[in-house]
Amino acid sequence: MGRAINKYVIHNLLTLVLLLLLLVPVLMVLVQWLLNAGKINAISFLDRGALLLIVNSLLLSATVALLATLIGTACGFFLYKTHLKGRRLYLLLLIVPILISPYIFAVAWKDLLFLLFGSTASAFSTAGVIAVHTLIYFPLALLITGNALTNISSSLEEAGLMVTSFRKMIFKIVLPLIRPAFMSSFLLILVFSLGDFSVPAFFGIKTFTVEIFTQFSAFYNYDAAITKSLLLVGVCLILLLSEARYLSGAAFFSISTRGSNSKIYEMSGIGYVHHTSFAILIILSMLMPVFILLYQSLSGREIVIDSAWKLLKPAVFQSIKLAFWGALLISIIGLYAGYWQERLKSPFTNVLLLILFILPSTILGIAFIRFYNQPETGFIYSSLFIVLLGYIGKYGFIASRITGNGIRQIPVSLEEAAEVSGVRPVNKFIKILLPLLSPSLFVSFVLTFVLCLGELGTTIMVYPPGTELMPVKIFTISANAPQALTSSMALISLLITFFFIILFFMAGRVMFKKNSDE
Amino acid sequence: MSDIQLSHIDHAYGGQTVLRDFTHTFAGGKITCILGPSGCGKTTVLRLIAGLEAPGNGSIVVNDERVTENGKILVPAYKRRTGFIFQDLALWPHFTVYQNVAFGLNEHHAKNVGQKVKDMLDLFNLSNEQKKYPHQLSGGQKQMVAIARSLVLRPQALLMDEPLANIDIQVKSRILEHLLSIHQADPFTIIYVTHDHKEALDIGNSIVVMNQGNIIASGNSEEIIHSQHIFLKSFIKT
Numbered sequence: 001m002g003r004a005i006n007k008y009v010i011h012n013l014l015t016l017v018l019l020l021l022l023l024v025p026v027l028m029v030l031v032q033w034l035l036n037a038g039k040i041n042a043i044s045f046l047d048r049g050a051l052l053l054i055v056n057s058l059l060l061s062a063t064v065a066l067l068a069t070l071i072g073t074a075c076g077f078f079l080y081k082t083h084l085k086g087r088r089l090y091l092l093l094l095i096v097p098i099l100i101s102p103y104i105f106a107v108a109w110k111d112l113l114f115l116l117f118g119s120t121a122s123a124f125s126t127a128g129v130i131a132v133h134t135l136i137y138f139p140l141a142l143l144i145t146g147n148a149l150t151n152i153s154s155s156l157e158e159a160g161l162m163v164t165s166f167r168k169m170i171f172k173i174v175l176p177l178i179r180p181a182f183m184s185s186f187l188l189i190l191v192f193s194l195g196d197f198s199v200p201a202f203f204g205i206k207t208f209t210v211e212i213f214t215q216f217s218a219f220y221n222y223d224a225a226i227t228k229s230l231l232l233v234g235v236c237l238i239l240l241l242s243e244a245r246y247l248s249g250a251a252f253f254s255i256s257t258r259g260s261n262s263k264i265y266e267m268s269g270i271g272y273v274h275h276t277s278f279a280i281l282i283i284l285s286m287l288m289p290v291f292i293l294l295y296q297s298l299s300g301r302e303i304v305i306d307s308a309w310k311l312l313k314p315a316v317f318q319s320i321k322l323a324f325w326g327a328l329l330i331s332i333i334g335l336y337a338g339y340w341q342e343r344l345k346s347p348f349t350n351v352l353l354l355i356l357f358i359l360p361s362t363i364l365g366i367a368f369i370r371f372y373n374q375p376e377t378g379f380i381y382s383s384l385f386i387v388l389l390g391y392i393g394k395y396g397f398i399a400s401r402i403t404g405n406g407i408r409q410i411p412v413s414l415e416e417a418a419e420v421s422g423v424r425p426v427n428k429f430i431k432i433l434l435p436l437l438s439p440s441l442f443v444s445f446v447l448t449f450v451l452c453l454g455e456l457g458t459t460i461m462v463y464p465p466g467t468e469l470m471p472v473k474i475f476t477i478s479a480n481a482p483q484a485l486t487s488s489m490a491l492i493s494l495l496i497t498f499f500f501i502i503l504f505f506m507a508g509r510v511m512f513k514k515n516s517d518e
Numbered sequence: 519m520s521d522i523q524l525s526h527i528d529h530a531y532g533g534q535t536v537l538r539d540f541t542h543t544f545a546g547g548k549i550t551c552i553l554g555p556s557g558c559g560k561t562t563v564l565r566l567i568a569g570l571e572a573p574g575n576g577s578i579v580v581n582d583e584r585v586t587e588n589g590k591i592l593v594p595a596y597k598r599r600t601g602f603i604f605q606d607l608a609l610w611p612h613f614t615v616y617q618n619v620a621f622g623l624n625e626h627h628a629k630n631v632g633q634k635v636k637d638m639l640d641l642f643n644l645s646n647e648q649k650k651y652p653h654q655l656s657g658g659q660k661q662m663v664a665i666a667r668s669l670v671l672r673p674q675a676l677l678m679d680e681p682l683a684n685i686d687i688q689v690k691s692r693i694l695e696h697l698l699s700i701h702q703a704d705p706f707t708i709i710y711v712t713h714d715h716k717e718a719l720d721i722g723n724s725i726v727v728m729n730q731g732n733i734i735a736s737g738n739s740e741e742i743i744h745s746q747h748i749f750l751k752s753f754i755k756t
Contacts (some may be wrong), residue, residue, distance in 0.1 A: 155608035160569050161595045162602050163622035163671065176612045411519075 006136070014336060015349045022356055022393050025371030026364070027274055033226050050228060052210075054235065060126065062195035064133040069186045071134065072141020073178075076280070078274055080146040082267045090278045091142075097285045099447070100137040100497055101454025101471055105132045105492040106202035108289035109298045111483065125203040133193045135285040140192075141185040148181030149174070154263035166265075192238045195360030198456045198475065209457075213362050217461070220368075229363045241356050290494065296487035302372040308488035311477070315468035316496060319453055322384060322469065326391035327449035333392060334399025334444050341400070342407040343415075350400050359398035361457025364393050368462050382464050392460035395451050399444040406440025407433075439512055446504040450497060470496075519546035520581045520709060521674060522567055527576035529562055531729075536562050537731045540576070544675075547705040549698075551722035553715055553742075555753065558613040558712045559731040561605075565678045567709065568602045569595035581674050596625070597603025603681040607660050609652040615639070615663050622671045638670040641700070658689040665697060675707035683712075694721060715754050719743065727753070 052480060081089045097105070109128050152174060160169035175182070200207040208228065216225035267274065297305050337349035356364065368389060372381035380386050410433065418428040434441075456471040463472055470493050478486040536559040544550050544567075552560040557697040565571045566578060569591055577587040580600065585593040609618055619638055623631045639645045642662040652660060661681060668676055682690045683697065701708060712718050718725050719739045727735040727742065727750055735745050742750070 153606060153608065155604040156610060157605050158568075158595075159604060159608035159610070159667075161570065162568060162600070162668075163596050165596060177610075179612075215549065323576070409531060428675065437677035 017354065018333065018392075019348060020354060022396075023352055025367040025420070026356075028371050029226055029367045030230065032370070033230060036223070045514040050208075050231075053206065053211055054208045057194055058190075058235070060129065060207065061133075061190050062129055063260065065136045065186045065190035067130070068138040068189045069141040069182060069327060071143075071281070073182060073280075074139040075138070076142045076146030076149055078267070078278075079142070080468050081263065082272055082274075084271065086275075090282070093282050093286055094142060094278070095139040099450045099493065099501060100136075101198070101456060102132065102136050102196055103198040103202060103456050103471060103475060104293075104454070104490045104494050104497075105136060105289050106199040106500050107474070107478070107486055108292045110202060111292045111487055112288070114483070115292070115295075123430050125205050125223040126225055128203050129200050129205050129207075132199050133189075133196065136199075137189040137192060138285075140189060141290065144185040144188075145178055145181045148178040150262040152177050152263070153261050157263045160483060164303075178292050187239050191239055191358055191360075193238065195361070195362075196457065198330045198471075201475075202478065209360055209362050212360075212460075213367070216362070216366055222366075226370075229360075229366055232360055233363055233435045236358050258348055290491075293487050293491035293494065294296065296484055297491050299484075304482070304488045305492070308492055309465065311485075312470065312489050312492055314472060315470045315473040316492075318468055320471040320496075321459055322387060322391075323452035326388050326395075326452040327445045329388060330392055330399045330448045330452075331403075331441055331445045332393050333396050334401075334403045334448075335441065336397070337400035338402075338404030338407055339433075342404045343412070350397070350404070352398035353400050356393040357395075357466065359393070360457075361390075361394060362461060364390060365458045365461025368458070384464065384467060386464065387407050387459055387467070387469070390462050391448070391452045391455060394455060394458055395448045398451075399448050402444040402447065403437065403440050406437050410436050439508075442504075442508055442511065446501075446508070449504075450500060453497060453500070454493070519674065519705060521546045521579075522707060522709070523579040524563070525577050525579075527566065527567065527573045527578070528558075529571070529573045535676050535731060536604070537566075537573070540732065542726060542733055542736070544707060544709055545724065546707050547675075548723040549701065549708040549710060549721055550724050550726060551710045551712055551718035552726045553712060553718040553753075554728035555713060558728045560713075560728050561679050562709055563728075564602070564709060567675070568600055568677055569593065569598050570602075599671075599674045601671060601673035601676045603664050603668055603676070603678040605683060606681045607664040607681065609660055609663055609667075611652055614649050614651055615655070618652070618663055619667050619670050622667065626671065634670055638666045642666045642696070647670060657685045658693065659683060661689075661693050662696075666694070669700065673706065675709065678708065678710045680711055680713070682717075693725060729753075 013224045075090075078084055079091050079094075080155070085088075106128075108346065109132050110125075112126070113128055156177065157169060157173060159175040194207075195209055197207075197209040197213050201211050201213070209232070212225050212228050215228065241308060297308070333349075333353075336355055340346045340348075341350040351508070368386055371377065372386055374381075380389070414436070415432055418432045419425075423431070429482055454471055456475060458471055460472050463469055474486065474489045474493060477489065522544040524543075525541050527537050528535070529537040535607060536557075540559070540563065550564060554560050562571070565579065566573050566586070569585060572586050572589055572591045575588055578585050580593070580598050583593060585598055586589070600645065600737060613621060616635060616639070620631055620635045623634060625627070628634065635648075636645070639648055642665065644659065644662055644666060644722075647655060647659060647663075652663070654664065682693060685693075697708075706726070710721065722739065723737065724738055725742045726733055727747075729749055734748050735750050737745075743754070745751070
């Protein structure tokens with residue numbers, strides 16, 4: 001009884017700390033706005049122009065979400081449900097773009113449009129935003145729908161094949177069965193695209209998020225920024241509310257391979273079509289950005305890589321250091337939230353992280369600035385801790401789901417066996433659960449490290465004076481520097497990200513090969 | 519009612535042979551039980567007849583038509599006029615009972631779909647459940663829906679892969695009784711896979727006993743019971 005009470009006290013205490021540090025700032029903005037709504041004449045900020053802008057932003061993001069989900073689902077089918085040769089390599093190469101900060105792609109694509117058309121006129125820029133967002137986010141749809149496809153019992157598909165053709169079976173049995181995953185993928189990408197500020201800002205496209213950032217950072221019109229932010233939060237919450245139940249348990253990055261009971265199809269005869277399609281996708285999403293950045297960096301009258309490195313060097317080391325601490329903190333919080341969600345059926349922390357996860361990064365930034373830029377909380381505002389809080393808010397949910405999914409795959413009986421053998425709860429956790437969970441914790445750390453390394457949306461709003469971080473440095477310098485310098489800095493940033501992805505990939509292989517040998 | 523002939527079938531999964539030179543003719547209109555321990559290849563025989571897999575070698579004739587030959591599927595599963603009851607029943611969770619039963623008829627562009635489904639649901643006492651989804655049914659009702667879904671297409675052969683393995687004995691005998699009475703009224707070929715020798719001896723007109731991808735004995739109940747084969751004697755004893 002006493003131990004149970006202790007558990008709940010500890011849990012509630014930690015959840016309370018997270019609630020205070022992360023969600024209260026957002027709620028305070030809402031409360032302050034409600035109290036002042038009459039005085040500031042909030043409705044005046046939501047004029048016809050603002051509403052038109054949100055409709056246009058929604059249309060742009062819906063196009064992205066539809067394209068990304070369709071491409072991701074098609075890729076998911078061929079990579080998870082067929083014997084296509086090289087599918088593991090394709091999968092690995094296709095999911096890399098999701099680990100790379102969107103602004104790097106934006107720089108590369110902007111360069112490409114400039115090279116092709118000699119300008120980055122508005123029409124091309126809109127296409128550029130759609131192309132970049134689609135290429136960044138389709139791997140998310142691939143992972144979500146791919147995971148759903150592997151969870152369909154083979155007999156359901158075979159029962160369909162007994163009465164109808166393969167094509168009809170796919171449309172009438174398989175696709176309806178993965179509808180929740182398809183919808184979640186669509187809505188998640190819609191919200192991500194809607195909330196992303198970096199890509200439209202690089203292309204000079206005015207979206208609702210860019211407008212909020214401009215009102216806040218350029219015009220210091222806090223009331224307009226907050227009023228518009230709350231409208232955007234409302235739209236995001238409405239969009240995701242219907243799928244919240246599915247999302248709160250979503251696996252996202254499952255470290256398990258395809259399900260043992262999943263039906264796998266032979267794709268004889270048309271393999272070259274698939275190989276060509278995958279090659280085009282990999283060129284567009286991976287190779288082309290690298291090539292363009294490289295070309296822009298080296299084709300100028302003078303080689304600017306050297307000066308780009310000199311400018312970026314202090315930011316690189318600070319970014320790596322901060323990403324490391326961010327990933328470590330996030331992985332611990334993810335373990336905590338995942339454990340309570342999966343084992344103790346207490347979803348509060350997970351739901352808290354889900355709410356923060358779906359908030360656009362600029363809104364999180366505004367909330368943190370408003371809340372922490374006070375005499376009582378100024379020590380947080382002026383330290384790097386505020387950036388770490390931003391990272392936790394953005395990526396805590398991803399870590400929670402990766403770890404939670406890992407915990408779900410460990411039979412409870414393994415812990416119970418330790419319990420009845422008289423193993424103390426601490427030892428049960430350290431000696432039984434943690435070793436079994438180490439692959440999930442590793443994936444959680446690696447993924448959040450790479451994401452933190454490239455985070456721009458919240459970081460650009462909250463980074464304290466005197467701090468230099470890689471994404472912020474590139475973004476701020478891009479406004480006035482020659483294009484070749486921006487491209488060189490983006491290339492360096494991309495190579496650093498690749499370096500860590502390869503390093504962690506190799507470390508993972510060594511670590512978990514050793515485990516399986518044992 | 520035509521026979522189902524399997525000639526010189528070889529089949530492997532990932533390099534591991536599961537059927538070796540398997541040759542057998544399943545008599546049309548009769549109930550044949552395939553009996554054998556787990557992993558002996560009995561489910562594979564059903565899957566090859568159904569057309570869910572192509573054998574590495576050999577040929578299969580269903581309803582006087584060559585359906586597979588030397589690794590190639592000549593007639594796809596949905597054109598073979600066979601029904602398949604899966605071990606996990608495979609009721610489509612997004613369809614109601616009515617939709618599960620009607621789906622195949624609609625795909626075959628059958629006439630009077632509504633009437634045919636109604637008759638089949640009446641036959642299996644499922645009329646009151648037609649608007650329910652699979653998860654709202656009891657275990658026995660799910661078995662009935664799975665059988666009704668296959669029989670509504672009037673298959674020449676019904677392939678059953680241990681469909682009654684996970685239900686209690688009373689429900690099991692009620693379902694079997696029901697199935698046998700339908701079979702008696704309008705005979706069709708049934709190939710019934712089981713590892714329960716008592717069940718096989720009770721319902722099979724003939725029994726095929728398999729071990730390690732081969733037939734080790736076949737015949738009627740009497741012949742099987744009195745077989746002197748060492749494996750068979752030990753298998754039936756256990």
